Amino acid sequence: MRTVNLREKLLTGxxxxxxxxxxxxxxxxxxxxxxxxxxxxxxxxxxSPPARAGKEGGISTxxxxxxxxxxxxxxxxxxxxxxxxxxxxxxxxxxxxxxYLVNLTAETLAGIPSxxxxxxxxxxxxxxxxxxxxxxxxxxxxxxxxxxxxTRTSQEAILAVPREYRExxxxxxxxxxxxxRKIVLPSALPGIATGIILSIGRAVGETAALLLTAGSSLGxxxxxxxxxxxxAVHLYILAMEGxxxxxxxxxxxVIILFIVIINYAAHYGxxxxxxxxx
Amino acid sequence: xxxxxxxxxxxxxxxxxxxxALYDIDMDIESNKVTALIGxxxxxxxxxxxxxxxLNELIDGVRIEGQIYIDDKxxxxxxxDVVALRKKVGMVFQKPSAFPMSIYENVAYGPRIHGIKDKxxxxxxxxxxxxxxxxxxxxxxxxxxxxxxxxxxQQQRLVIARVLAVNPEVILMDEPASAxxxxxxARLEELIAELRTDYTIVIVTHNMQQAARVSDxxxxxxxxxxxxxxxxxxLFVNPRDKRTEDYITGRFG
Numbered sequence: 001m002r003t004v005n006l007r008e009k010l011l012t013g014x015x016x017x018x019x020x021x022x023x024x025x026x027x028x029x030x031x032x033x034x035x036x037x038x039x040x041x042x043x044x045x046x047x048s049p050p051a052r053a054g055k056e057g058g059i060s061t062x063x064x065x066x067x068x069x070x071x072x073x074x075x076x077x078x079x080x081x082x083x084x085x086x087x088x089x090x091x092x093x094x095x096x097x098x099x100y101l102v103n104l105t106a107e108t109l110a111g112i113p114s115x116x117x118x119x120x121x122x123x124x125x126x127x128x129x130x131x132x133x134x135x136x137x138x139x140x141x142x143x144x145x146x147x148x149x150x151t152r153t154s155q156e157a158i159l160a161v162p163r164e165y166r167e168x169x170x171x172x173x174x175x176x177x178x179x180x181r182k183i184v185l186p187s188a189l190p191g192i193a194t195g196i197i198l199s200i201g202r203a204v205g206e207t208a209a210l211l212l213t214a215g216s217s218l219g220x221x222x223x224x225x226x227x228x229x230x231x232a233v234h235l236y237i238l239a240m241e242g243x244x245x246x247x248x249x250x251x252x253x254v255i256i257l258f259i260v261i262i263n264y265a266a267h268y269g270x271x272x273x274x275x276x277x278x
Numbered sequence: 279x280x281x282x283x284x285x286x287x288x289x290x291x292x293x294x295x296x297x298x299a300l301y302d303i304d305m306d307i308e309s310n311k312v313t314a315l316i317g318x319x320x321x322x323x324x325x326x327x328x329x330x331x332x333l334n335e336l337i338d339g340v341r342i343e344g345q346i347y348i349d350d351k352x353x354x355x356x357x358x359d360v361v362a363l364r365k366k367v368g369m370v371f372q373k374p375s376a377f378p379m380s381i382y383e384n385v386a387y388g389p390r391i392h393g394i395k396d397k398x399x400x401x402x403x404x405x406x407x408x409x410x411x412x413x414x415x416x417x418x419x420x421x422x423x424x425x426x427x428x429x430x431x432q433q434q435r436l437v438i439a440r441v442l443a444v445n446p447e448v449i450l451m452d453e454p455a456s457a458x459x460x461x462x463x464a465r466l467e468e469l470i471a472e473l474r475t476d477y478t479i480v481i482v483t484h485n486m487q488q489a490a491r492v493s494d495x496x497x498x499x500x501x502x503x504x505x506x507x508x509x510x511x512x513l514f515v516n517p518r519d520k521r522t523e524d525y526i527t528g529r530f531g
Binding site for chain 2: 164167
């Protein structure tokens with residue numbers, strides 16, 4: 001008995017340490033970034049454009065560019081991703097070859113490294129279609145990149161909606177689409193939102209693929225055909241070209257803040273919207 | 279108003295792929311009565327029930343032959359409006375499942391689907407339906423709260439209110455009490471007895487005491503066939519078929 005107890009205690013300790021390691025790593029990284037970055041973050045840093053390649057001035061244009069690219073890729077990917085998930089889970093027959101093919105494609109796409117998407121976007125959107133380095137090329141590339149994530153998480157969320165909801169709704173005389181729109185999608189929305197948040201995280205953090213497709217212009221983009229530099233790309237260039245470590249950390253701090261705000265807003269929004277509507 | 283036949287089944291056969299779930303079911307179900315369908319698991323009683331509102335069609339690979347008539351109108355015809363059919367024939371399922379929205383919205387769901395938008399009309403329907411389902415007094419003060427917070431028994435009565443809200447003539451119940459505790463079951467059975475005045479009720483149940491308590495007629499299904507169908511008091515006291523007798527005396531099933 002004693003040895004069993006001892007072993008239990010030891011194992012519990014090991015698991016506890018593993019959990020602690022996760023928390024600690026996160027704390028150290030975030031703490032370090034915050035400590036190093038917070039001193040350069042002020043009103044001017046957030047609201048004025050970069051000067052002298054980023055050595056001076058702020059990061060306002062990169063914040064705006066990030067917003068444009070994230071929004072652009074979501075506008076393109078969310079409708080297609082959710083719609084295809086609805087098709088696969090609600091309309092396609094179980095043994096449909098087409099559904100099998102789509103599932104396989106989504107899974108494969110999800111595993112492809114982002115730089116490959118970047119290369120494709122560069123060759124296809126930037127050069128072949130002649131869109132140049134632009135928000136449009138970047139957003140299209142990012143949309144393709146996050147599409148599998150949105151599709152898969154939406155599929156899972158739709159699948160998790162109890163079958164009884166659908167049966168009850170149909171038995172009340174509701175049509176299939178009415179059932180999907182009024183019951184299935186609202187019930188699946190928190191899961192779908194999780195996929196969208198993950199995708200935003202990916203888009204905000206992406207560098208290589210965007211360097212190839214959206215370029216690295218520091219100017220304020222005036223339209224979707226203008227090139228743009230996101231915060232992550234800016235951070236990469238600041239650090240890589242030794243322009244300013246201080247400002248690189250400042251940018252990193254803003255990126256983290258950005259992600260935290262998005263997560264919190266999504267979480268809060270979900271709580272407000274669900275489980276109750278009206 | 280006596281002995282009006284509401285639902286008529288003629289030579290109904292149902293196949294799931296190669297498996298035949300129902301063999302030539304002929305059955306007349308009387309208006310404003312409670313008809314119970316009993317039998318062991320997999321005997322086809324639920325399949326029969328789901329054939330009446332054409333919910334079977336949702337299953338991949340299902341094939342249906344024969345015909346069901348409601349008010350002498352065929353259910354399985356090309357030009358039958360399934361929405362109108364399901365409006366007329368409501369259904370209560372085994373697992374009480376309130377939609378994840380407010381109590382009010384749950385009951386208003388059906389009427390809204392069928393195009394009622396006026397707030398006052400909806401209010402009236404919601405109140406009337408909840409009253410008819412014996413739930414009004416328990417929820418009148420929290421119509422806007424999530425329905426998922428209700429107990430299983432309350433949720434099942436909410437589901438019935440939701441069905442009543444679309445003003446059906448027939449209510450199908452698929453083992454409605456099997457997930458409920460004894461007190462909730464008793465309340466549900468009381469409710470069924472009250473609803474009989476205005477609705478034709480067909481109830482599938484595993485519980486023979488329940489069938490005996492709530493129903494006027496009982497049909498015994500076995501291996502996809504309707505073995506015996508009679509007045510409930512007759513069937514339970516004087517079963518004609520040996521297999522019915524074996525089943526109701528608990529020798530199998």
